[in-house]
Amino acid sequence: MDFDFSDDQEQLRDAVRKWVDRGYDFARRRSVVAAGGFSRLAWSDLAELGLCGLYVPEDQGGMGMGPVEGMVVMEETGRGMVLEPLTHSLIAGALLAGYAPPEMQSQWLPAVASGEALVVLAHQERGARYKTDICTAKATAAPVGYTLTAIKNIVPCGDQANAFMVPALLDGALALFLVASQASGVRTRGYVTQDGSRAADVALTDAPATLITRDGQAALAHALDIGIACACAQGVGIMDKTLALTADYLNTRKQFGVAIGSFQALRHRVADMKMQLELARSMSYYASLKLNSPAPERHLAMARAKVQLGQSMRFVGQQAVQLHGGIGVTDDYIVSHYFKALTQLEMSFGDTHHHLGEVSAHMQDTAGVFA
Numbered sequence: 001m002d003f004d005f006s007d008d009q010e011q012l013r014d015a016v017r018k019w020v021d022r023g024y025d026f027a028r029r030r031s032v033v034a035a036g037g038f039s040r041l042a043w044s045d046l047a048e049l050g051l052c053g054l055y056v057p058e059d060q061g062g063m064g065m066g067p068v069e070g071m072v073v074m075e076e077t078g079r080g081m082v083l084e085p086l087t088h089s090l091i092a093g094a095l096l097a098g099y100a101p102p103e104m105q106s107q108w109l110p111a112v113a114s115g116e117a118l119v120v121l122a123h124q125e126r127g128a129r130y131k132t133d134i135c136t137a138k139a140t141a142a143p144v145g146y147t148l149t150a151i152k153n154i155v156p157c158g159d160q161a162n163a164f165m166v167p168a169l170l171d172g173a174l175a176l177f178l179v180a181s182q183a184s185g186v187r188t189r190g191y192v193t194q195d196g197s198r199a200a201d202v203a204l205t206d207a208p209a210t211l212i213t214r215d216g217q218a219a220l221a222h223a224l225d226i227g228i229a230c231a232c233a234q235g236v237g238i239m240d241k242t243l244a245l246t247a248d249y250l251n252t253r254k255q256f257g258v259a260i261g262s263f264q265a266l267r268h269r270v271a272d273m274k275m276q277l278e279l280a281r282s283m284s285y286y287a288s289l290k291l292n293s294p295a296p297e298r299h300l301a302m303a304r305a306k307v308q309l310g311q312s313m314r315f316v317g318q319q320a321v322q323l324h325g326g327i328g329v330t331d332d333y334i335v336s337h338y339f340k341a342l343t344q345l346e347m348s349f350g351d352t353h354h355h356l357g358e359v360s361a362h363m364q365d366t367a368g369v370f371a
Contacts, residue, residue, distance in 0.1 A: 002022075003209070005068075005160065009068060011244060012072055013022075013075075016076040016077065017076045019045060020079055020080035020315060023042075023299065024080045025080075026334050028032065032083055033237065034265075034275070037082045037083055037157075037159050037192045037197045037199075038085075038157050039084065040346045041080070042350065043084045046082075046115065047113075047115025050062075050113075051073055052064050052074060052087075052112060052113055052224030053089075053093060053113025054087045054093065054107045055070065055093035055226075056095055060097070060105060060109035060113060061114060062093060067229060067290050067291035068288050068289070070226075070229065071285070071287075071288040072084070072233075073086070074087065074230045074233035074237070077237065078236065078237025078240075079240065081196075084157075085120060087156075087226075087230040087234070088118075088119070088120040088121055089112060089118070089119070090226060091226050092156075092165065093113070093167075093225055094223075095165060095176070095212070096108055096109055096111060096174070100213070107257040115232065118160060118161045119163045119165060119178075119231055120155060120156050120157060120164060121156075121164075121227070122155040122165065122166050123165075124153050125137070125151065125153060126153055126154070126155050129354070132152055132174075132217065132224065132315075132348075133174075133219050137150030138150070139168040139177060141169040141210070144208075145211070146170070146210070147185075147206045147207060147213060148166060148168050149207075150202075152166065152202045152205050155199060155200075155202045156200050157190075157197075158191070158201070158202070159190030159198075159200040160190070161182060162180070162181055163179060163181055164202060165212065166178075166204070167216050167265070170216075173217075175213065176211075176213050176215075176219045176220060177209035177210060178209065178212055179209045180208075180273060183209075184200070184209050185204055185205040185208070186203075188200045188202050194344050195344040195345075197344075212251060215370050218295065222295070223293060224302075224349055224350070225291065225298050225299060227348070228303075228350070229287045229291050230286075231348050232284040234345060235309050235312070236280055236281050236292070236309075237238075238341050239277045239280060242316055243277055243316065246269035246270065246320045246335070247325070249324055249335075250270065250323060269319055270323070271321050272315070273315070279308055280312035280313070283305040283308040286307075291304070291354075293335045294333065300362055303359050303368045304355075306352070306355040307352055307356050307359055308347075310346045314343070317342035321335065
């Protein structure tokens with residue numbers, strides 16, 4: 001299997017890396033956090049690079065690219081801990097292109113690709129614990145379209161979004177709907193999360209909605225699998241940068257007149273961090289390559305990848321803090337922010353324990369054969 005990236009993919013990586021280095025440094029990120037965790041200007045920069053339309057077909061104004069390009073982009077945005085919800089733009093592009101009726105695609109996809117419309121997935125509910133078959137949201141047929149009543153939690157940039165993709169029960173089965181944020185019956189309460197990004201609780205009370213697809217379970221599972229692949233790639237980028245910062249610190253910090261990086265015990269711990277990073281990188285590749293596979297195979301691959309990424313992110317983040325000592329938890333030093341980003345990312349789209357349960361259930365079904 002060829003794991004070399006094409007020239008186009010390398011050029012895409014280089015373009016995103018240059019923007020992160022020049023346009024989204026630590027100082028700018030801190031200013032975004034201070035302003036509430038979301039910047040329309042940064043979002044416009046991402047749109048100008050064409051990243052919002054990465055999964056939008058070319059005939060709808062997007063780039064029409066695939067999972068490997070998505071992995072490349074998310075890995076580079078991870079290095080800079082970019083707060084804007086690019087993952088959800090990729091999810092919106094893929095879901096609307098794959099499940100929405102043609103008239104909805106024509107209305108929304110060009111706006112998603114241009115960055116004019118921020119469309120996010122609003123699926124989490126209290127008590128569901130990452131399970132997609134637990135849903136209290138209700139949809140009711142109306143004279144024109146449908147109305148939704150629901151409470152969704154931790155919706156990324158929920159109070160800044162232009163529309164939500166909302167799973168809800170329709171005639172006893174899960175369907176997926178699009179709800180405009182300015183529609184009647186929509187209320188949001190925004191807040192900043194632990195890693196500095198923005199989220200909101202969204203309450204819908206008889207809010208007008210447009211049906212994306214009645215096959216909501218399949219669409220939601222696909223959306224979450226895209227999210228997992230993006231989280232894996234983003235985690236690799238964050239860990240790569242965290243390891244580099246840690247190694248640099250060990251080579252400059254001195255005790256007893258020598259750099260602490262010369263101490264064998266600390267070198268072994270850095271080697272363990274590197275091993276976890278490379279394990280995570282290989283599983284991120286695996287997740288991206290499986291993203292277009294049939295649904296059962298795809299879903300299992302994402303669970304496997306997220307288990308390894310979760311374990312690696314926790315290990316690398318904790319070791320980085322330990323090796324830095326007290327400075328590793330100070331707000332003025334960047335490593336503490338990488339640690340918070342890794343900790344929150346480990347819980348995104350299902351935490352390690354949840355996905356370990358998914359993998360374990362499959363192994364029971366196949367008599368313990370990991371296949």
